[in-house]
């Protein structure tokens with residue numbers, strides 16, 4: 001157990017939890033890198049499916065009504081993405097560089113970035129609730145047939161079973177893991193701000209007892225360590241050459257007509273006849 005947790009003693013000699021063990025940080029870093037090596041080898045070895053260029057040419061010729069650029073992310077969605085990314089990297093670096101031995105006054109930068117992350121998450125929840133298709137990102141037991149069909153397809157079988165809706169299953173599982181980890185660090189991080197010196201309110205390390213603080217710090221550390229691996233996986237997908245078109249769309253907001261036809265089902269994401277609903 002001590003591989004995962006760090007213990008200390010209260011002034012009364014009681015054994016109390018203090019932090020997660022920083023072994024976990026290296027484990028998460030290792031898991032992130034192992035995942036990307038495994039995925040990269042799989043992509044080299046497998047012939048993955050993409051629409052044939054002739055088929056895309058024919059589709060392009062048959063849809064002269066489509067504009068050359070198709071809106072994919074609204075300005076608000078892009079700003080949210082890059083503000084969140086900046087806050088996330090600041091949080092990861094300010095938290096883990098000191099643990100890796102780089103010494104600096106990290107706590108102030110850390111909680112300030114934490115407040116930016118908290119605000120951007122609040123914005124995202126409101127935006128997704130009122131402007132996006134809220135339920136399209138969640139996973140549950142109802143998705144088991146889809147999971148089975150996806151595994152069979154990966155194994156090279158032609159299966160008629162359910163196809164993904166707006167977001168593929170992998171993306172939805174990834175979102176769930178991010179939600180759990182981010183909610184854990186935000187809720188505990190806001191609580192921990194009471195223990196450090198900030199200009200916002202008087203410091204009160206006695207708000208919670210030693211044991212409760214131990215749980216708060218351990219939950220914060222667990223969420224933070226999980227985010228190391230999750231962020232590595234996310235950046236890895238964004239920089240893979242076959243995904244550059246998606247990354248570029250997150251910067252510029254649009255994709256080309258050809259990319260739209262090549263990668264999307266025009267019956268599911270209808271452009272042209274009905275007004276485009278960007279903002280994913």
Ligand code: HEM
Nearest residue numbers: 019091092095111114115185186189190192193217224227
């Ligand atoms: C990517 C997200 C985050 C990561 C990876 C992260 C990581 C960490 C780590 C590893 C620590 C050291 C904990 C310990 O000593 O046991 C820490 C401390 C702390 N974090 Fe975070 N954190 C994140 C988000 C946040 C957020 C959102 C806030 C506030 C809103 C926040 C506020 C704090 C505070 C106040 C401390 C305490 C510093 C101290 O007691 O000296 N963190 N964080």
